Amino acid sequence: MRKGIWLVWGIVAAMLVLSACGSKSQEDVAKGLKEKAGDIKGYKAKAKMTLEVGNEPQVYDIDVWHHKPGDYRVHLKNAKKEQSQMILRNKSGVYVLTPALNKSYKFQSDWPENSSQAYLFESLVKDVLEDKEAKFKETKEHYVFETKTRYQNNKMLPTQEVTFKKRTLEPISVKVMDTDKNPVVTVEFTKVDFDAKFDDDAFDTKKNMTSAQLEVPVLADLSGKEFSVKYAMAEIPGVTLHEEKTMETDRGKRVILTYEGEDKSFTLFQEKAEVIPTASMETVEMAGEMVDLGFAIGVMNDHSIVWSQDGVDYMLASKDLTQEELMMVARSVQGDSVK
Secondary structure, eight states, rough: OOHHHHHHHHHHHHHHHHHHOOOOOHHHHHHHHHHHHHHHHEEEEEEEEOOOOOOSOEEEEEEEETTTTEEEEEEEETTTSSOOEEEETTTTEEEEEEEEGGGEEEOOOOOOTOOOOOOHHHHHHHHHHHHHHHHEEEEESSSEEEEEEOOOTTTTTEEEEEEEEETOOOEEEEEETTTTOOOOEEEEEEEEEOOOOOOEEEEEEHHHHHHHHHSSSOOOTTOOOOEEEEEEEOOTTEEEEEEEEEEETHHHHHEEEEESSSSSSEEEEEOOOOOOOSSEEEEEOOOSEEEESSSSSSEEEESSSEEEETTTEEOOOOOSSSSHHHHHHHTTTTEEOOO
16 A cells, blocks of 8 residues: 555656656746757848727738848738838848839848847847746747837837747747737738758848839829828827828828927828839938837937828928837828828
């Protein structure tokens, strides 16, 4: 009888040991992620990004290439494949390509080191490692971290939930949340290849512009065509739409929306973008800071943000709004009304 009891206790002890061996601490997983990010020479990833901004969710496909030490290619396309932008980093600098306009914008930027990037594996790992107060949980197949973000507007998007696959440590999903823990940006990875190979010219600016234009042709003549005016949906206490004016320009119409309040005010300009002839791609040197609006890449200076979307140029300007408020308003320019 005693022998049987000892045998049972021996089996229980063995099961406890095996169970402990199968579970990892937060520190173990963080160390594994750091080693993984350090070991890989490059990767390719595909993901779907959903923005909960405006009247209805906006869905985009993202195609990511990264080759160490500093080559990046992030291709952002809307679900209908009618527009796209590409962030390209190579030895020459950081570029934002807008294929439909045949335009390339060059930045003096330390992107992607200067901010969280929900679609870059090494950026997610950095977020995990730098947040000493990160929360951690383990499920049957995943490791889940809740961390602070490093966005320019992190007061409005302060936290994110990042899920990694246990066996490979590849990213599964990212939920970037507002102050009420509501997901504003969700990235769902559909494929990650940590053994990706790249051609010598994989990150060449001209080659990538040409290949992107095969997917999204250069827009036809835009002059004279009407466009759907978009309105800022962000709520700033006391600020309302005060005036809407339409002017005629060489490109067609220019719409000027003036929002006013007792302490805050801003102006939103929008007009058809200029398309550069296909024979000569235009590269413009940009002095401002490159900012990720989710649906587009913009340029921010002290009192303004400019960006292009769906063949329309936008400029948001204000002497009263902080840069975080400028970002919040720009992200919210999604409300449509055909004029």
